[in-house]
Amino acid sequence: MSLPAFKLLRPRTIDEAIGYLGQHAANIRILAGGTDLIPSMRQKLFEPECVLDLRGISALCGVKMPANGSVEIGALTTIRAIERSDFLRQHYPVLTEAAATVASPVLRNMGTIGGNICLDTRCLWYNQSLTWRKGCGFCIKKDGDLCHVAPGGTKCWAAFSGDTPPALLCLQAEIEIASAAGVQRIPLADFYTGLGDNYRKLQPSELVTRVFLPASSAGYRGVYRKLRVRGSIDYPLAGVAVALKRASNGREAGLITDARIGITAVNPAPMLVKGAEDLLIGNMVDEETAASVGDLAAKISKPLTTSALTPEYRREMIRVFTKRAILAAAGLN
Ligand SMILES: Cc1cc2nc3c(=O)[nH]c(=O)nc-3n(C[C@H](O)[C@H](O)[C@H](O)COP(=O)(O)OP(=O)(O)OC[C@H]3O[C@@H](n4cnc5c(N)ncnc54)[C@H](O)[C@@H]3O)c2cc1C
Ligand code: SF4
Numbered sequence: 134m135s136l137p138a139f140k141l142l143r144p145r146t147i148d149e150a151i152g153y154l155g156q157h158a159a160n161i162r163i164l165a166g167g168t169d170l171i172p173s174m175r176q177k178l179f180e181p182e183c184v185l186d187l188r189g190i191s192a193l194c195g196v197k198m199p200a201n202g203s204v205e206i207g208a209l210t211t212i213r214a215i216e217r218s219d220f221l222r223q224h225y226p227v228l229t230e231a232a233a234t235v236a237s238p239v240l241r242n243m244g245t246i247g248g249n250i251c252l253d254t255r256c257l258w259y260n261q262s263l264t265w266r267k268g269c270g271f272c273i274k275k276d277g278d279l280c281h282v283a284p285g286g287t288k289c290w291a292a293f294s295g296d297t298p299p300a301l302l303c304l305q306a307e308i309e310i311a312s313a314a315g316v317q318r319i320p321l322a323d324f325y326t327g328l329g330d331n332y333r334k335l336q337p338s339e340l341v342t343r344v345f346l347p348a349s350s351a352g353y354r355g356v357y358r359k360l361r362v363r364g365s366i367d368y369p370l371a372g373v374a375v376a377l378k379r380a381s382n383g384r385e386a387g388l389i390t391d392a393r394i395g396i397t398a399v400n401p402a403p404m405l406v407k408g409a410e411d412l413l414i415g416n417m418v419d420e421e422t423a424a425s426v427g428d429l430a431a432k433i434s435k436p437l438t439t440s441a442l443t444p445e446y447r448r449e450m451i452r453v454f455t456k457r458a459i460l461a462a463a464g465l466n
Contacts, residue, residue, distance in 0.1 A: 134175040134176060134177075134262060135175070135288065136171070136174050136175055137174060137177060137180040138179055139174075139180075139182060139183060139184045140182060140183045140184070140186050140284075140317040141183075141186055141187045141263070141417050142157075142161075142183055142185045142186065142461065143188075143189050144185065144186075144189065144190060145188060145189045145190060146192065146339070147192055147193065147311060147342060150185060150187060150190060150285060150289065150340055151311055151313055151338075151340060151409040152191060152313075153171070153183070153185050154185060154312065154337065154338045154340060155313040155338050157182065157183045157185075157314070158276075158336070158337040158338040159337070160181050160182040160183060161179040161181055161182070161184070161185055161337060162174075162179050162181040162183075162185070162382075163184075163185050163187060163251075163340065164182045164184050164186045164187065164188075164404050165187050165188070165208070165209055165247050165248040165378075166211065166240075166243035166244040166245045166248050167243065167249065168240045168243050169244075169248060169252055170184075170248075170254060173260075175231075175252060175338030175343070176260065176261060176262050176263065177262070178253075178259070178260075178264040178275060179239055183436070187208075187209055187247075187340075188209065188251075190209065190444050192207070193207040193208050193209035193210075193247070194207045194209045194210055194215070194346070195207050195210055195214075196210060196215070196218055196220065196221065198220065198333060201346055201348060203226070203346060203347050203348045204220075204221070204224075204345070204346040204351075204352070204407075205343050205344070205345055206246055206344040206345075206346070207342070207343055208245060208246060208247025208250075208340075208341045208343060208344065209247060209340050209424030210245060210246050211241065211242060211243070211244065211245055211328055212232045212235045212236075212240075212241040212245065212246065212247075212249060212297070213232075213238070213241040213242045214221040215229060215232040215246060216229055216233045216235075217295070223309060224246045224351040225292070225346055225350065225351060225353075225355065226353075226355035226356075227299060227300040227303050227304065227355025227356065227357060227374050227375065228300045228301065228318070228346075228352065228354065228356040228357060229355075230355055230374075231294070231297045231299065231300035231357040232297055232300075232301070232375055234296050234357060234359045234369075234372075235296045235297065236366055236367075236368075237365060237366040240366070242356060246297060246344055247344075248259040249295045249296070249297045249298065249342045250295065250297070250298055250308065250321070250324070250341060251333060251335065251341060252293070252294065252295040252330045252462075253276075253402055254289075254291035254292055254293050254294065254330075254332045255291055255292055255294045255368060255439065255440070256272075256274065256282065256289075256291035256292065256329065256440075257282075257292075257438070257439055258272050258281045258282065259272065259274045259275065259291055259440070260408055271396050272289075273289045273330060274288070274289045274329060274330045275330075275397055275402060276377040276379070281337070282437045282438050283416060283437060285308040285376040286324050287400070288328065288329070289329030289330040290333075290401060290435075290437045290439060291330070291401060291439055292398050292399065292400065292401060292440065293325065293327070293397060293398065293400065293401055293402050294368040294370075294397065294398045295369075295403065296357070296359065296372055296397065298321065298325075298395070298397060298399040298403040299357075299372055299373070299395030299396055299403045299404075300355070300357055300374040300376075300395060301320060301321050301344065301374035302322055302374070302393070302395040302403060302405050303350075303353070303375070303393040303395045303405070304346050304347070304350040304353075304376065304393075305320070305322075305347055305349075305350050305393075306307040306320075306321045306344055306345060306346055306347075306350075307319060307320050307321060307344070307345045308321050308324060308341055308343065308344050308345070309341070309342045309343040309345070309348075310335065310339050310340070310341055311339065311340050311342045312336065312338050312339040312340065313338065313349060314420070316342070318397065320428055321344075322405065325401075325402035325403065325404075326401075326402065327400070327401055327402045328401055329371045329401040332401055332402065334335040350376070350457050352378065353376035353377060353378050353391070353393075354376070354377045354378070354379070354462045354463070354464075355374070355375065355376050355377075355462065356374070356375045356459075356461045356462045357372065357374045357375075357458070358372070358373050358454035358457060358458045358461075359371070359372045359454075360371075360372070360398075360442070360447065360450045361443070361455065362441055364430075368398070369398040370398055370436075370441070370442050370447050370450075371396075371397075371398050371399050371434070371436070371447040371448075371450045371451050371454065372396065372397040372398050372399075372454075373394065373395070373396055373430065373451060373455045373458050374394070374395040374396075374397075374457055374458075375392075375393075375395075375461075375462045376391075376392070376462070377391070377392050377393075377459070377463060378390045378392070379463070387417055388415060388417060389413045389414050389415065389417075389418060389463075390412035390414065390418055391414060392409055392410050392414060393405060393409070393410065393411065394406040394409040394426060394430060394455060394458075396430055396433070396434060396451055396455075398436075398447070399435065399436040399447055399448065399451055400433075400434065400435050400436070401432035406426065406429055406430045406433060407433075407457070408429055409426045409430070412425050412426050412429070413426060413459070418460065418462075418463035418465060419465075420456075420460070422459075423455070423457075423459040423460050423463075424454040424456050426455055427451075427452040427453065427454075427455040427456035429450060429455075430450035430451050430452060430455040431448050431449070431455075434448045434451045436448055436453075
């Protein structure tokens with residue numbers, strides 16, 4: 134499958150990139166590592182007039198630790214750099230665990246954290262060639278007006294399938310978005326819409342520039358568990374991130390003092406499991422508590438037939454992985 138023709142723009146600075154975005158907002162796509170954008174362009178899912186290649190902007194790369202103890206990750210930082218960061222592994226292990234499961238080593242060398250956060254949602258009926266989609270009469274997400282997965286409905290249920298966002302949600306990460314109008318910083322949790330087609334709150338003239346991890350989220354135990362078809366290279370079909378903090382001494386040693394659970398690939402947006410903290414905080418972790426949180430996570434998982442595995446299996450694996458990940462984070466398996 135060939136790439137459609139486009140004009141390649143190669144800014145060297147963030148300001149230059151924002152200028153291009155403002156100028157060509159009607160028909161432009163941002164390219165970071167290109168590991169998702171390029172295959173999608175080959176499938177004619179996107180046929181932009183211009184492609185804005187961020188790779189010449191060194192200011193978007195790298196992990197920085199400002200004096201206030203928080204962490205700033207440039208949007209162009211590769212998933213591999215995050216996976217291999219000793220600092221992140223020591224202080225924010227749920228992120229490095231999730232990063233290590235993304236695709237394959239080659240794709241992690243190319244793919245970036247900004248691209249992972251902004252990743253398009255996926256569906257069996259959408260991630261196909263133009264000819265394939267044409268044969269099915271297209272669908273709501275692109276060029277059509279019906280959903281093959283939920284016929285009769287008007288909503289697109291394509292699944293958000295990035296691995297690092299549920300971990301970032303557990304860390305209460307924020308992202309910086311820059312445009313000609315200025316710079317804004319928002320919680321990552323507010324970035325996703327919950328819709329499969331219009332899945333993120335990002336205007337064509339806007340660029341994600343940085344990810345912030347608060348100092349208060351450092352030191353949590355972190356675990357990520359993922360269901361995929363091919364262990365060596367595949368998007369998640371269900372994913373669970375867990376960040377737990379326990380009291381380390383005194384009469385309360387071992388009791389959970391904070392807990393955050395994030396899930397991915399079973400809804401059109403990654404999300405935190407609300408209520409998980411009520412079941413865990415103030416308690417010791419045991420099989421029963423971990424299973425109750427698993428039930429809660431399964432309850433908010435709404436996978437449909439958007440992938441090769443059945444929705445029932447994916448929801449069940451959210452239940453199982455949540456329980457296992459909580460037990461693992463507590464050092465119990
Ligand atoms: C075979 C295969 C397996 C994969 N498996 C996984 C997997 O297991 N887990 C997973 O999470 N992903 C997986 N991916 C997807 C992809 O490799 C990763 O998500 C990667 O992190 C995407 O980053 P990128 O820089 O390559 O994004 P790109 O492809 O460059 O961009 C992805 C999207 O984000 C937008 N974008 C990128 N950067 C910015 C920015 N700074 N501001 C605004 N918009 C931006 C682009 O316009 C595009 O819409 C897989 C891909 C392939 C081909
Ligand atoms: S969930 Fe429905 S509308 Fe969305 S991509 Fe799949 S078939 Fe299309």
